[in-house]
Amino acid sequence: MFRQIINWKTGLALVAILIVIGTIFYSQYLARKIAKDERQKVEEWALSMKSVLTAGENTDISLASFIIKENTAIPIIWTNEKDSIIETRNLDSAKAETSESYRQKKLKQFKSLHTPIEWTDPNDSTRINRYYYGESKLLNEVRYYPIVQLCIVALFITITIFSIRSSYRSTQNQVWAGMAKETAHQLGTPVSSLEGWVEMLKESSGNEKIVHELEKDVDRLRLVSDRFGKIGSTPQLEDVDLVKQINSMVDYMRKRATGKISFPVNSHGQSSIIGRVSPPLFDWVIENLLKNALDAMEGKGSIVTDILDEGKVIHIDITDTGKGIARQNIPMVFKPGFTTKKRGWGLGLSLSKRIIEQYHRGEIFVKHSEFGKGTTFRIVLKK
Structure with missing residues (x-):
């Protein structure tokens, strides 16, 4: 379309x-x-x-x-x-x-x-x-009439394009919201069922390790369901320590990566930087960017996260030393369905863009990428 x-x-x-x-x-x-x-x-x-x-x-x-x-x-x-x-x-x-x-x-x-x-x-x-x-x-009149006519034509075209874009954006929002709500609904039933089974397993002795791992997976599924639920509604923003929030997500990804990949986080001497975000959705964006960076690595290298308070805005840069993005693909990375992976739906960055720009009124873009050397994504959040 x-x-x-x-x-x-x-x-x-x-x-x-x-x-x-x-x-x-x-x-x-x-x-x-x-x-x-x-x-x-x-x-x-x-x-x-x-x-x-x-x-x-x-x-x-x-x-x-x-x-x-x-x-x-x-x-x-x-x-x-x-x-x-x-x-x-x-x-x-x-x-x-x-x-x-x-x-x-x-x-x-x-x-x-x-x-x-x-x-x-x-x-x-x-x-x-x-x-x-x-x-x-x-x-x-003959000299100046065309100028008036062209202004009218330009105004007409501008209004037409604006109307089409607004209509397309509205349709896209409805599709996203509908898909997110349905996904959250579909996940809700099996997750509730799994929670019941976990409680039953707790009553039996000798299953402590299995129950512990199952609880972590169920919590993860509940978190995913909660994220989709918030995509389909208007999320509540709250003041959050972004340094702590990002470090938490980096620790989560560090445990799932090989020991040859480092995950330094630089907050430039500031132990706390407060930003107004929806924690579950913001975590989802950081997770998507870190996962993409991890997928771009060949088992070694570094994924550096820089958090910088610029006064009126907060800059968050995530830089990897992976394979980079081809120049012709950079304008496409945030479009739904675009992916260079063999397995993937191409929705992660599209969702991230929607979360940052529509829910947080910020920006997310490819700051720099060099094919074969790595990529830097930047998030800009207003304070």
């Missing part, structure tokens, strides 16, 4: 990119065409002004006057050879009549947009009429 969502999002992104490119090219084409037409209209307007200003008494200027009156869209500033403003057209009339700074600002703006259209007075060669012009509202 996730792969389908990724493909769908990729397709949506490609369509959006094509829309963006097509819109930009077409809008630029229209803008150039309108700008060319407006230049031609201003030239006609300037010629009409010349005709009116230089016309004799009996000259018909009706067409020229019509062309001058028809320009109601393109803003124009008429100046002399010294760029002193003579007249303005299609500007804000109130400002143009009362504010010299407004007229000069517009003149400067028009100079930066287009070269002026000018003609020399036939009766006086020193007198030059210049016509600076800006852009009509239509041209501005």
Whole structure:
């Protein structure tokens, strides 16, 4: 399902990119065409002004006057050879009549947009009429409409992707919770039965060693059941000494490893570091990371756990000297079902990520890994 969502999002992104490119090219084409037409209209307007200003008494200027009156869209500033403003057209009339700074600002703006259209007075060669012009509202709309359109498209795509991701995350949460509750329920009955059998064995003499080992296994099964039960509900966080908690899990793993693997724990001189966690779930994460590190070893080496209080956050680094993770696999390690082991479901790290990020509002990631040399996982917990 996730792969389908990724493909769908990729397709949506490609369509959006094509829309963006097509819109930009077409809008630029229209803008150039309108700008060319407006230049031609201003030239006609300037010629009409010349005709009116230089016309004799009996000259018909009706067409020229019509062309001058028809320009109601393109803003124009008429100046002399010294760029002193003579007249303005299609500007804000109130400002143009009362504010010299407004007229000069517009003149400067028009100079930066287009070269002026000018003609020399036939009766006086020193007198030059210049016509600076800006852009009509239509041209501005054509230029800026695509930006508005693209913002709307981007907003639509963002909302769509967010909705899909939220829906997927909600479905994933329901699946995890349902699976965890069902697993806890299925484990509950045989564990309760085993506890009853252990009590019966206690009544018989000569079974003390067997009973002791059975009790440890039953306690372990009860712990697993409790962990799954907490995955399917909202766990309660409490203040815990992480140094003590982690040392307890490291001792547990040390007993199950060969004597050639060392398990140093560094708390950088601090005997106690308090963090807010759910002890059973936090233990599960540490156990998963230690087990993975142990599986990556070839019977010898070291698994180093560093606990560092950084003030606002606590960093927990677990570093092994195992075979490392191939670079192309690093982005995949927390995905459900991903595993490089011959036997394994690929759920341990996925569960760990869920526990740390969703229940503890922290982070867990591969800090560093070098193929053939080892891996460091980092947990970041907020205080």
